Amino acid sequence: MRSHRAAVPRSPRIRARSASLTACVVLAALVPTAASATGAQEVDAELPYVCALPSGELPVTVRVSADFPGRATPGEAFSPDGVTTTVELPAEAVADLTALDATTARAATRLGVGVTQNEAAATATWRGTAEQVALPESGPLTLTTTGDVPAVTGRSDGDLAFTAGALAVDLALGAADGSPAGPGSLTVDCSLAEDAPGEGLLATVPLGQDAADPDGTPAPPGSSPGTPGASPGPQDEPGDRRRERAPEIAEGAPGGAAADRDAPPCLYDDEHPSTSASLNAYVTGYTNVKKLKGASLLPLSCVLIEQGPTDIDFFPDFSGGYLSQHSEGTLRHQGRAQTPPFEATFLTFGFTPTKATMVLEQTGPMTMDASGETSFVTLATSLETRVRIPLVLRVTALEVNGTPLAIGANCRTQRPLHSPEPDPAKFPGDHVLLTGKGTHQPPDQPVGYLLSSGGPLTGEVTIPAFTGCGAGGENLDRLLTASVSGPGNYIKQTQGQTCAVQVFNPAECTEDLQPLKIPVPER
């Protein structure tokens, strides 16, 4: 029993191999971080929930399945793997959706998971997304979402208990013609039924070596937990650095809930004062790394925007006009134009966890140019926004099997990441180009990317060759370049609702004028 350790044993051979493994890490698929453990426990819990649907409260069965480690080590982060949330909507609930003229639904789930050790507690948000499904004309519907979940770290021995709590199901509803149906989106809030078995207990993971069962059958919590160290991600403001009792939820993974404010600060300050046209917003998303056949989470990042005026140039027959708007912005993190540091962990060769810490640094102005048109006859309006931003990818740390590897202080791409640019004469130089499109046909609501309200931005980027990587005589440039650099890497970023800081709106801004809306990364 005592031989079961959470951390994977490190061998000299792995260390020697690390240089080549390193290459595969950067921007790699985000898979459960850090320590894996022996004797995994497979959990498949069927839980009764009560969900608030448009027609009223309905009982809904929710299944949560995940692989937990049988045991973990204090101070080392671990993540439940293979997390799947299945929501079985009864026929009445489906009828509520079809009553909105919806024929399809794409679900995203946000499951609040309590993580407790003794009396100390923390809450993680397990996010999952699903492919679009067709709504049956009648009868029930099962929505299955999957997603990566935040790592958890306990600092001392004892049992960590994971308990399912409130569930929110975000539904994007589509009509038969592909346009949004009804309000376009619907959030169904669900709470655990009072008679839920084990009050929603999903699993108990023993920490340390002194507990009885390495397979980690649920047991009462043991001693006190602690703080982690894993993925700084969007939350590199550890807040209280003293020993905290509560288990630490690392938010290297998706965004974080608004209620928790699991978000980096996003504020105007004396160094960067606001104007009447100032907006701030969070963005987050994924980028594919084609060579690694994976995707990496781009962390929740703050953008400060000076929104330009919207101009109209009327059609010759006065039936409408062309719209245009030029805005400028910057990433902002602790006073610098960059994203927060973020991690991606990749199972190199399918079995060796290798972790890279990276940051995207902005090397020039960020611009947002929108163009479109509106019809005075039909009121149909459209606007396409192109966001351009020069970004260098810097790798700040590498770990193979938990062993840090000397990467040097200046490991980065030689040039900024760059996208195909349709108008290179007007927009020279290397930059990432992301495009968002919005359309509006009154009396319906607009859909797609809306300049001040956010939405999806997509693009394709080339990752240039790396330089300056390696230390102590070991040059890792070529390995990184060979493994990661290349064209055709799809990016999808989701921008949240902006806060117009000098037009305070409590529905859009926190009291201290940060963006209220924290977007969820979408694939």
Place this chain on the structure above:
Amino acid sequence: MKKNMRRFAVVAGAAAAAFGLTAAPASAVPSTTWTVTPSGSYTATNSGNIVLTATIPMTCTTSSASGTMASTTGNPATVASINAINFGTAASPCTSILGNVTTVATVPWTVVAQDYTAATGVTKGYVGNVKAVVTAGACKFTVTGKASATYTNSTGVLAVSSVSGDLAVSSSPAPVNCGSVVTTATKPIFKGNYAIKASNGTIPKIVGTNP
């Protein structure tokens, strides 16, 4: 030249709205006595989406109002006051191609009756004393004026369908950060239906007579 073009274009956009209103026949003698039953407080809830247009259209999926109504005399005559009106909520704000739109009304507004057709039970008039601050992102402007409307006794629907020129964009305060898309030359349009309910749950009736 460009300015003239703009004005013409906005007028053209409003033409469709104006056309619908002029179709109803007017009664021969203007009403001067207006009987509202029941009088007292009422609520109004949008029936279908509300569309506000200031060059660019904005859609509100929710809008509601409340106030009081009473019998009165004269022509035009204020038969009701709107003591509160909201466009959108935090959960479902009004939206446009430029993003969420916040509209904050300065009340009271009024409901003014001008013409009653006994055969149809339809009162023509307008929503008056309109004033609201509209914000979309960093663009902020103030709308003032009135909005032509009809009220139908049989359905209890107040159909607001303003025509070009009813509403204006204020020059004081002038629009901020809006560019040429919203200027003081812009003629906003306000369209949408509201279902009216008296406090006792019934549909109020407005009847105009000329004793």
